Amino acid sequence: MASGSARYLRYILFAIFGLTVVYFISSSSTPTLSGSTSAWTGIPVKAGTAPESAATGTTPNPPPALPPATADGARMNATFVTLARNSDIWEIARSIRQVEDRFNRKFHYDWVFVNDQPFDETFKKVTTSLVSGKTHYGQIPKEHWSFPDFIDEGRAEKVREDMAQRQIIYGDSISYRHMCRFESGFFFRQPLMMNYEWYWRVEPSVELFCDIDYDPFKYMADHKKKYSFVLSLYEYVETIPTLWDSTKKFMKEHPEHIAEDNSMGFLSDNGGETYNNCHMWSNFEIGNLNWLRSKPYIDYFNSLDRDGGFFYERWGDAPVHSIAAGLLLQKDEIHFFDDIAYYHVPFTHCPTGEQRRIDLKCHCNPKDNFDWKGYSCTSRYFEINNLKKPEGYEAEMD
Numbered sequence: 438m439a440s441g442s443a444r445y446l447r448y449i450l451f452a453i454f455g456l457t458v459v460y461f462i463s464s465s466s467t468p469t470l471s472g473s474t475s476a477w478t479g480i481p482v483k484a485g486t487a488p489e490s491a492a493t494g495t496t497p498n499p500p501p502a503l504p505p506a507t508a509d510g511a512r513m514n515a516t517f518v519t520l521a522r523n524s525d526i527w528e529i530a531r532s533i534r535q536v537e538d539r540f541n542r543k544f545h546y547d548w549v550f551v552n553d554q555p556f557d558e559t560f561k562k563v564t565t566s567l568v569s570g571k572t573h574y575g576q577i578p579k580e581h582w583s584f585p586d587f588i589d590e591g592r593a594e595k596v597r598e599d600m601a602q603r604q605i606i607y608g609d610s611i612s613y614r615h616m617c618r619f620e621s622g623f624f625f626r627q628p629l630m631m632n633y634e635w636y637w638r639v640e641p642s643v644e645l646f647c648d649i650d651y652d653p654f655k656y657m658a659d660h661k662k663k664y665s666f667v668l669s670l671y672e673y674v675e676t677i678p679t680l681w682d683s684t685k686k687f688m689k690e691h692p693e694h695i696a697e698d699n700s701m702g703f704l705s706d707n708g709g710e711t712y713n714n715c716h717m718w719s720n721f722e723i724g725n726l727n728w729l730r731s732k733p734y735i736d737y738f739n740s741l742d743r744d745g746g747f748f749y750e751r752w753g754d755a756p757v758h759s760i761a762a763g764l765l766l767q768k769d770e771i772h773f774f775d776d777i778a779y780y781h782v783p784f785t786h787c788p789t790g791e792q793r794r795i796d797l798k799c800h801c802n803p804k805d806n807f808d809w810k811g812y813s814c815t816s817r818y819f820e821i822n823n824l825k826k827p828e829g830y831e832a833e834m835d
């Protein structure tokens with residue numbers, strides 16, 4: 438009797454085992470990588486895209502069941518975002534690989550790619566294969582990447598010729614100006630970005646040097662942060678001669694938008710009379726999209742846009758974002774991510790302090806750290822926020 442029921446049990450276990458094997462074999466066919474499109478303008482991109490994702494611009498790439506994004510299982514409403522050209526593919530591939538290896542392979546956040554041209558199949562295939570979350574591809578509408586009607590294009594052309602003569606970097610470029618204006622005023626209100634509250638901007642050819650074992654989006658939310666940076670420096674003044682005049686005009690017109698406890702001390706050495714050119718570098722940003730979509734920020738952008746400096750000078754999105762964060766946010770809403778070690782040509786942020794670098798498995802050379810050097814503004818950030826500089830910073834000052 439005992440041996441008989443044991444035999445039945447063996448038969449049942451064997452049958453379950455067999456069914457499991459059959460199930461796994463039948464369900465492990467790989468998903469296809471084609472089929473992404475532009476959801477930007479609502480117009481599907483041509484070129485052999487799969488119809489089922491045409492409406493959303495989403496690739497059917499990621500594994501169906503994602504593990505919890507954070508320790509307590511709360512997934513943030515967040516995405517990576519990259520503006521890129523098709524020709525940037527191998528440079529952005531390097532950046533994605535780094536972000537995935539150091540962070541996103543454990544979190545699987547989505548990635549939104551935007552472009553003024555349709556993305557090609559290679560770009561979509563390669564990026565979809567590298568990103569561990571969902572990928573989305575959008576095409577920027579013409580209105581966000583062209584001269585607005587209030588701009589005098591003849592005057593803008595003369596400026597470019599003059600800047601070319603004076604050899605101001607990107608001074609003769611039209612597309613660089615569209616890029617700066619887009620990043621200043623439009624990336625956060627593209628249809629695909631409206632689905633998210635938080636963003637992390639990634640550019641081609643950047644590097645990450647330390648493990649990121651926690652969720653920076655959640656950190657931002659938990660600590661009521663709206664904007665963040667890893668590197669800060671002085672802007673090239675030739676590109677923004679009248680940006681501060683425009684800003685002062687805006688402050689006068691909209692005193693209601695200026696935060697009480699702002700970071701004016703980071704931006705100006707004389708209480709706001711002149712700009713000291715300090716800004717947070719915007720090729721890395723983790724920030725709150727709803728802040729950028731808020732009335733204060735939009736009023737600021739529109740006011741600058743009307744003044745024309747994106748085209749009559751060469752205003753960068755970095756000083757624009759920084760001045761906005763410095764004046765419209767309370768100073769404790771801006772975060773310095775010391776533990777996100779980062780490189781974008783030609784500057785490096787590498788955390789100060791050996792134990793910290795060991796704990797985070799960093800591979801940056803501490804000698805390359807830019808934070809405490811003369812051309813960095815990060816000391817000012819520490820000073821206005823009464824933060825203690827890390828042990829050993831003096832040794833990295835030159």
Ligand SMILES: Nc1nc2c(ncn2[C@@H]2O[C@H](COP(=O)(O)OP(=O)(O)OP(=O)(O)O)[C@@H](O)[C@H]2O)c(=O)[nH]1
Nearest residue numbers: 520521522525551552553554612613616640641720
């Ligand atoms: N789609 C598109 N993306 C662009 C264009 N120009 C720049 N970008 C992207 O905009 C971002 C900033 O451009 P970059 O050329 O990196 O500008 P930068 O960081 O000031 O200068 P670099 O030192 O050259 O990196 C990058 O993500 C680029 O891929 C363009 O004409 N079209």
Ligand SMILES: *[C@@H]1O[C@H](CO)[C@@H](O)[C@H](O)[C@H]1NC(C)=O
Nearest residue numbers: 514515631632633634635727
């Ligand atoms: C994510 O944030 C956007 C913008 O605030 C919002 O419209 C959307 O409903 C949010 N999604 C979820 C799942 O909370």
Ligand SMILES: [Mg+2]
Nearest residue numbers: 640641720781
């Ligand atoms: Mg760049």
